[in-house]
Amino acid sequence: MFSMCASTAAAKDAAAAFQVFPVARSVAQVEAQCADLLGDVARRERRVAAGADSKVGVLAGMDGITQAVDEQLAPIAFQAHVHPNTAVRDAAEACTLRFQDFASRLYQNAKIHARLEALAPLDPIDRQMREDLLAAFEDAGVALPAPRRATARRLSNEMAELSQAFERQVREDDTLVAFTEPELNGVPAAVWREAPRDPQGRVLLGLDYPVYGPVMETAHDPAARERMWRAFHARGGQLNLDRLAALASKRWAYAQLFGLESYAEFQVRRRMARNVATVQAFLDEVKAVVQARERIDLADLRSAKASELQQPLAGTPLKRWDIGYYIERVKRERFALDQERFRRHFPPQASVDFVFALAGRLFGVGFEPLEQALWHPDARAYGVFEQSGGQRLATLYLDLYPRENKYGHAAVWSLQGSSTRTGQRPAAALVTNFDRRGLTLDELETLLHEFGHALHTALSTTRYAGQAGTSVELDFVEAPSQMLEEWVYDARVLALFQDVCAACEPVPADLLARARQSRSFGKGLRFARQHLYASYDLALHAADVAEPMALWARMEAATPLSHEAGTTFPANFSHLAGGYGAGYYAYLWSLATARDLYTAFDADPLDAATGRRYRDTVLAHGGQFEPTILVTRFLGRAPNNNAFFEWLAH
Numbered sequence: 001m002f003s004m005c006a007s008t009a010a011a012k013d014a015a016a017a018f019q020v021f022p023v024a025r026s027v028a029q030v031e032a033q034c035a036d037l038l039g040d041v042a043r044r045e046r047r048v049a050a051g052a053d054s055k056v057g058v059l060a061g062m063d064g065i066t067q068a069v070d071e072q073l074a075p076i077a078f079q080a081h082v083h084p085n086t087a088v089r090d091a092a093e094a095c096t097l098r099f100q101d102f103a104s105r106l107y108q109n110a111k112i113h114a115r116l117e118a119l120a121p122l123d124p125i126d127r128q129m130r131e132d133l134l135a136a137f138e139d140a141g142v143a144l145p146a147p148r149r150a151t152a153r154r155l156s157n158e159m160a161e162l163s164q165a166f167e168r169q170v171r172e173d174d175t176l177v178a179f180t181e182p183e184l185n186g187v188p189a190a191v192w193r194e195a196p197r198d199p200q201g202r203v204l205l206g207l208d209y210p211v212y213g214p215v216m217e218t219a220h221d222p223a224a225r226e227r228m229w230r231a232f233h234a235r236g237g238q239l240n241l242d243r244l245a246a247l248a249s250k251r252w253a254y255a256q257l258f259g260l261e262s263y264a265e266f267q268v269r270r271r272m273a274r275n276v277a278t279v280q281a282f283l284d285e286v287k288a289v290v291q292a293r294e295r296i297d298l299a300d301l302r303s304a305k306a307s308e309l310q311q312p313l314a315g316t317p318l319k320r321w322d323i324g325y326y327i328e329r330v331k332r333e334r335f336a337l338d339q340e341r342f343r344r345h346f347p348p349q350a351s352v353d354f355v356f357a358l359a360g361r362l363f364g365v366g367f368e369p370l371e372q373a374l375w376h377p378d379a380r381a382y383g384v385f386e387q388s389g390g391q392r393l394a395t396l397y398l399d400l401y402p403r404e405n406k407y408g409h410a411a412v413w414s415l416q417g418s419s420t421r422t423g424q425r426p427a428a429a430l431v432t433n434f435d436r437r438g439l440t441l442d443e444l445e446t447l448l449h450e451f452g453h454a455l456h457t458a459l460s461t462t463r464y465a466g467q468a469g470t471s472v473e474l475d476f477v478e479a480p481s482q483m484l485e486e487w488v489y490d491a492r493v494l495a496l497f498q499d500v501c502a503a504c505e506p507v508p509a510d511l512l513a514r515a516r517q518s519r520s521f522g523k524g525l526r527f528a529r530q531h532l533y534a535s536y537d538l539a540l541h542a543a544d545v546a547e548p549m550a551l552w553a554r555m556e557a558a559t560p561l562s563h564e565a566g567t568t569f570p571a572n573f574s575h576l577a578g579g580y581g582a583g584y585y586a587y588l589w590s591l592a593t594a595r596d597l598y599t600a601f602d603a604d605p606l607d608a609a610t611g612r613r614y615r616d617t618v619l620a621h622g623g624q625f626e627p628t629i630l631v632t633r634f635l636g637r638a639p640n641n642n643a644f645f646e647w648l649a650h
């Protein structure tokens with residue numbers, strides 16, 4: 001409730017139950033809920049502006065709006081990505097745009113802004129909350145002269161609409177690529193046997209990860225790989241290139257309203273890195289480390305190709321659609337490692353139980369299945385509880401397998417943030433696209449990564465929902481997840497599988513040892529690519545606005561493998577259109593923090609005392625303190641990039 005007093009908060013706390021997911025049943029229902037929400041938040045805004053929340057103050061009043069959004073809008077916005085019904089997804093998207101318009105106005109409310117400015121915070125948490133809210137109001141244009149304020153609002157709404165249309169285009173791509181059976185030579189039959197056929201009897205394959213990945217990594221026929229690769233990189237098409245160009249110029253115009261030279265400056269000034277020059281210096285250092293390694297990797301792959309095709313090295317060019325295939329081939333030859341080998345060890349449900357057991361060991365929390373009808377029969381609900389005492393902590397939803405029109409990557413939606421003030425419990429939804437036969441080690445790593453985001457949400461105990469869990473600076477948000485990726489390479493950790501799945505055959509020690517060795521192979525290529533993505537994103541959002549496709553073609557052409565004419569990668573680079581605009585560098589930046597955090601677990605990744613300290617000092621606080629403060633408290637020293645650069649070089 002909006003101005004909940006202490007006694008009702010306590011009552012709610014005692015009765016706190018797990019969330020019952022509000023499934024969208026029809027378009028009419030989504031529209032009615034949306035209208036209710038918009039009416040509710042508008043009433044709340046008026047009360048906050050009028051100071052009618054004198055008992056709890058403006059911070060709690062604003063957080064009441066966040067909690068209303070958590071409760072009513074977050075499930076709708078999430079279902080725009082996973083709901084099986086197209087009309088419901090469309091209605092959900094329309095609702096998020098209507099809310100965007102409300103939010104653009106809310107954060108320009110001069111009366112609320114004045115109340116925040118006048119507020120003397122009582123403690124560091126309130127001080128951070130006040131600062132965050134002031135930043136949000138200022139970034140929405142509250143202090144601009146009226147005509148520019150109106151422009152800011154219009155631009156915000158137009159940018160939200162463009163991002164949404166861009167992502168929808170990629171998500172709803174229904175391209176099918178036709179292959180004869182001989183063309184799929186090398187690809188595990190389980191990947192294509194059940195696929196539909198065209199009138200000529202050719203197998204029709206879509207571009208989902210469980211299909212695209214195996215074709216790129218195992219199809220012997222280079223022409224088949226090329227066809228698949230080109231189709232994958234054509235998603236989004238000219239429509240999305242146009243949308244990206246429009247987004248980049250609107251973002252630039254938005255930054256100009258504030259007298260800043262670029263959208264990158266506008267965004268980075270609120271993040272851990274603080275300014276673009278610092279990001280640039282960091283990226284330069286990354287490049288210096290990986291450049292030589294990238295050349296060595298490419299030479300390795302090229303000689304693997306020449307030897308497979310039994311032709312001279314000199315006449316063997318390496319193409320982009322060769323990379324995945326020859327990386328896997330070299331890994332098989334050099335390390336006798338085949339990712340497919342892991343599927344029998346990691347059945348999907350056992351993999352879920354394994355990450356739950358790991359969270360139990362490290363953080364003292366348990367998970368119980370909840371009986372709930374969700375948005376699709378594949379989705380599952382779990383309650384997260386404290387192992388000692390059984391206190392209910394959070395609700396977690398899992399939606400693990402691919403289906404038509406579902407979000408195509410792996411991600412977590414934070415649906416509800418914790419608030420100790422009102423007793424609101426966290427809820428998060430974890431979405432992946434795994435193969436039902438089981439996971440590879442790479443996929444187990446992905447599961448643990450996403451689970452890291454879900455835990456960040458679930459184990460947060462912040463005062464305000466607006467600062468809960470993953471509501472942290474974008475260049476910190478990946479660190480807790482990237483840190484956990486390490487765990488799947490440790491035999492002591494994988495042994496937990498036998499606790500949760502007696503029938504699961506243990507991963508042989510030598511297989512895991514080879515996986516660890518082979519993990520380093522291709523690091524040069526992988527991080528050179530990450531560096532290119534981050535640099536492209538910064539260049540696209542720099543002071544001079546470039547045409548996205550021309551800029552990409554130029555930057556990619558400067559890499560050793562050059563640019564393939566006719567491919568339009570920026571048209572499906574959803575990160576850029578979505579929340580990671582001028583923020584892709586965050587993956588590398590966060591990884592440096594993740595490697596630093598991991599130094600505390602290096603000796604024993606199952607140490608419960610370290611896990612507990614991490615939970616209490618980092619996860620519990622979400623964004624109510626700056627990341628540097630949290631990391632310093634956990635490590636007992638100032639953070640640094642030493643562990644990251646050492647890891648990158650080896």
Ligand SMILES: [Zn+2]
Pocket residue numbers: 449450453478481
């Ligand atoms: Zn992530």
